[in-house]
Amino acid sequence: MDTVPLSKKSKLNVDVVIVGQGIAGSVLALSLTRAGYNVCVIDQPSLSLSSKVAAGIWNPIVFKRLTKSWLADDLVPELIHFYSHWEKEFQTALIHHRHIIKPFSEEHEKSFWLKKANDTLTKNQFLDSVTYENLQIDNNYFVKSYSKVLQAGNLDVVNFLENTKTYLSNHHNYLSEVFDFYECHISSQEINYKSISAKTIIFCEGHLISKNPYFNWIPMKPAKGETLTIRSENLKLEQDIFNKGFFIMPLGNNLYKVGATYEWNELNDLATEKGRLELIQKLESIIHSPYQIISHDAGVRPSVIDRRPVIGHHPHYQNVMVFNGLGTKAVMIAPYFAKKLVNAISYQAPIDLEVDPLRFKKLM
Numbered sequence: 001m002d003t004v005p006l007s008k009k010s011k012l013n014v015d016v017v018i019v020g021q022g023i024a025g026s027v028l029a030l031s032l033t034r035a036g037y038n039v040c041v042i043d044q045p046s047l048s049l050s051s052k053v054a055a056g057i058w059n060p061i062v063f064k065r066l067t068k069s070w071l072a073d074d075l076v077p078e079l080i081h082f083y084s085h086w087e088k089e090f091q092t093a094l095i096h097h098r099h100i101i102k103p104f105s106e107e108h109e110k111s112f113w114l115k116k117a118n119d120t121l122t123k124n125q126f127l128d129s130v131t132y133e134n135l136q137i138d139n140n141y142f143v144k145s146y147s148k149v150l151q152a153g154n155l156d157v158v159n160f161l162e163n164t165k166t167y168l169s170n171h172h173n174y175l176s177e178v179f180d181f182y183e184c185h186i187s188s189q190e191i192n193y194k195s196i197s198a199k200t201i202i203f204c205e206g207h208l209i210s211k212n213p214y215f216n217w218i219p220m221k222p223a224k225g226e227t228l229t230i231r232s233e234n235l236k237l238e239q240d241i242f243n244k245g246f247f248i249m250p251l252g253n254n255l256y257k258v259g260a261t262y263e264w265n266e267l268n269d270l271a272t273e274k275g276r277l278e279l280i281q282k283l284e285s286i287i288h289s290p291y292q293i294i295s296h297d298a299g300v301r302p303s304v305i306d307r308r309p310v311i312g313h314h315p316h317y318q319n320v321m322v323f324n325g326l327g328t329k330a331v332m333i334a335p336y337f338a339k340k341l342v343n344a345i346s347y348q349a350p351i352d353l354e355v356d357p358l359r360f361k362k363l364m
């Protein structure tokens, strides 16, 4: 393994260069290092980093239909396995197992929930088959009837990104800079970028994939989102996440994350007055006691038009790959597909056609 600082070397040979260190680049880099590969990560977070605003929630249920979310049976065990391993490695708490409280506004919502939870054919172990009454959320707000999504939780994303960066800087290679495509030279044998040579390059730039000359043909539909962090002495949520078309997640010390908005036009990381008002309105439909806004953040979710990730090889260059399109579910999707991508590099194992960039080849 190469541990000499990059600046002191004339030429650096690595197995894989990764561009971008959000959730995608981080999970992928750690998966590759664990499989024995030497990596160099190049990232400039000030360009646009969606991961830093993510609540980090994993929710295995699609609320509208009360069905399991895509591949939930595979994704949930893999994410727990992955982040638990790195918790031990980094010696810090990264994941919090929580339930998601789903209030029922109408009686038919409750009966639909019970029908879905008790359907033996679908074996939906993520829906609690019991319903509950009278949960106090705020001094003056009680949820009359509700149930819970099980096996949900959240990743402390900022802590995960920081620890990953430290780990990569100490044990591998990490460059804080904007990747310059003019300096990148690709042949079927190797990738050369400035003084680095690599066998493979993998792009993980989030929604800025639109500026990547190798993958700018992928039809993205990025969605900007905003969150508030508030302090409240009166909210009674201690562990579970409350979800009523928006979420309130306890962070500890009377702090709560509230989100999120969706906006498809102004694709930047700037928090807006419109987003703030929308979140305040939602929040105040629940809480009536005083609270304080601690921070207001925005980011852009890298969603693809068909709502599936894009993971795999460039159609013309086998050694140029993409790991992107994690949309609203990065925490859940990344570990499972990082494993698939590592297997594709190690054993030429195929990656699911459903996520292969080749599905959009005619748009190149």
Ligand SMILES: Cc1cc2nc3c(=O)[nH]c(=O)nc-3n(C[C@H](O)[C@H](O)[C@H](O)COP(=O)(O)OP(=O)(O)OC[C@H]3O[C@@H](n4cnc5c(N)ncnc54)[C@H](O)[C@@H]3O)c2cc1C
Pocket (backbone or CB within 6 Å): 019, 020, 021, 022, 023, 024, 025, 042, 043, 044, 045, 046, 047, 048, 049, 050, 051, 052, 053, 054, 055, 056, 057, 058, 177, 178, 179, 180, 204, 205, 206, 207, 208, 223, 224, 225, 226, 227, 259, 260, 261, 298, 299, 300, 301, 302, 323, 324, 325, 326, 327, 328, 329, 330, 331, 332
């Ligand atoms: C408000 C909000 C709430 C969310 N909540 C959740 C949630 O609860 N659970 C969940 O799973 N997901 C959530 N998401 C979605 C999640 O944030 C994204 O899916 C995820 O962060 C995408 O990660 P990424 O690594 O692909 O992209 P990013 O996090 O955007 O990272 C890309 C990185 O690449 C860098 N980069 C790009 N181009 C270059 C270049 N040329 N040179 C160098 N660096 C470059 C960027 O600056 C950035 O650092 C939320 C998103 C938002 C906006």
